[in-house]
Amino acid sequence: MPHLTVREAIRDAMSEEMRADPRVFLIGEEVADYQGAYKCSQGMVQEFGPKRVIDTPIAELGFTGIAVGAGMAGLRPIVEYMTWNFALLATDHILNSAAKTLYMSGGKVGCPIVFRGLNGVAAHVAAQHSQDFASWYMNIPGLKVVAPANAADAKGLLKAAIRDDSPVVVLEHEVLYGHSGEVPEGDYITPIGKAHVARPGKDVSIFAYSMMTVKALAAAEELAKQGIDAEVVDLRSLRPLDVEAIKASVSKTHRAVVLEETWAAAGVGAEVIATISDHAWDEMDAPVLRLSQLPVPLPYASNLETKCVPQVEDIVREVKGLLDGQR
């Protein structure tokens, strides 16, 4: 099995789909000549040419509108945002045009499109470049939202997203681009809507996505040394959420912790907690704990930034507290 970085896995997913389907193209800032601001499209303009790997001006509203129109007209665009923070300028096209047109046209006009880019907290890029938008897009009917945590899912989920007839938001993570892992060969697909038990355990379920899954796995190793057998469930798909997987895990462990890089209010954790309350109430032996970003604009200063975002040691401490009956 090849060992790839996440950025290579993303490049492979796009390239494979573009080879297989001439309707697929990539559009965004610096995706062609510069090979991607984070080098996720290396070699692609050389292979597919500038008509299918399109550099745009710094104009998210404009190029998103072009791409959504192309999607409605029958192409299958991939829109790369340098970061999801910049996609705020394009939300009208994502939410109002891409997500709602299939419904509003009575099923006549769809928009098979992928919006992808990095999301969440990187390293010292300050408040305006560090936001986790997961819960924003999870809230919108008509959108699907995925957030891979490793190279295999980065490829598998992106390929699934490109083939999906709905608009799909792919939340990548800057820190993860350089992470590497084994990626199954061939036409590897990770189905949208399915969570993954990244580490089985029996004492507590830790639900996470994207970078938080990586932290959860590290925390689970530390907890194992202290005699706590934590199960890590990588949600991967945030809309639709894998209700059955959540239910199955808490039915085994009876305790749950949700990790999110976003703020707690109306967040991913809130949605998971509501899911547990709706579907697994009688399984719970303790309240569900969520660890979120502190409710402040993320500080630029490294020490403060670290304190604002749940770290591995925070997860270890809070999970232990939960199991010690402090909650």
Place this chain on the structure above:
Amino acid sequence: MPIDLLMPQLSPTMTEGRLAKWLKSPGDAIKAGDVVAEVETDKATMEVEASEDGVIHQFVAELGTDLPVGTPIAVLAKKGETVPADYQPKVKAAPKAEAVSAPAAAAAAAPAAAAPVAAPVVLAAPVLPVLNTASVAPVAAAPKGGRVVASPLAKRLAAQQGLDLSRVVGSGPRGRVVAKDLQNAPRGGSANVVVRRPDSVEKLTPMRKAIAARLTQSKQTVPHFYLKVRADMAAALEFRKQLNAHYEARSEKVKVSVNDLIIKASALALAQYPAANAAWNTDSVVQFGNVDISVAVSIEGGLITPIVANADQKSLGAISTEMKTLAAAARANQLKPEQYTGGSFSISNLGMYGIEEFAAIINPPQAAILAVGAADELERVALTLSVDHRVIDGALGAELLGAIKANLENPVGLVL
């Protein structure tokens, strides 16, 4: 000037009241005499009436708090008046609870008043229990209404396994029962598992405080001595049977109880020995002009002693009917102050619980109380008279108790 509505003194012994319920809301227009709130006193739940017309401006006291008499509870605006934003209601010094009055006053329409009572429980160096908290959380009082706090999983498992969660000690936060606590839980039918539960702490009700203060004062300051006789009740029981058959034949809804016979027997004895129908009054002895019998009635959260006034002059049927009405009102917390304030002599009867005999604590300022036990196999009843030696000496006490016994053993006298 706005009108301050104060915590009223609703009974002579009341020093504070617990605000139980508002019956009006801020903004309501009220007339003098309208009931504004309910107050739980040391004796009963009573109504607080507005003394003047006005509009309720605001409430200034919180429900459930114990407030000394004279504390403002609400501010009323007069018609058309605007209450200044900085208006502060004023506390009025609480009138002292009444002391025992002179014989002349006692003979008046109002029954004799009770002795002054200090509100707090009198204990110089209190020895208090060490609480067993049995959990890491702060001591929580036992859940009200028997609600068991348990995790959803623990509840489901308990239901599946037929476990009674109320018998399980929770190890979770605030005593919550969690799944692992069920492993040691007592199984249905088996009582072999010892379960230690946390102690609960219940705040004193005004009634409990009054009972504690009155009886502590009595037991510590009144020199009690005790006299005991056994009265043969065979004739009285036969007499009662005939009496009730008589009422039944006439379709009268009267059923005289043994207790009614004892009330009448005691009242007649007190009329015969008026010196024993008396109270200590610090520098004098009060001899009551009326034979008013206080009868202890057990009610939710304590007991109260409604009074059968002038019981020596009433027929058994009248006593019986009155006693039933009083007991029902007592249990419903609806006794009026004049129905339980005063009294010249008390009776406490635990016969219905099978108690053979006991000695009661005198109910101040009275000088004697009769404790009645259950009839034995020879139909004899133990009568124990607790006597305040400052007022009644042994010989007088013996004569009084002898007269009560004689009245019961010759019940024909009770119809006179």
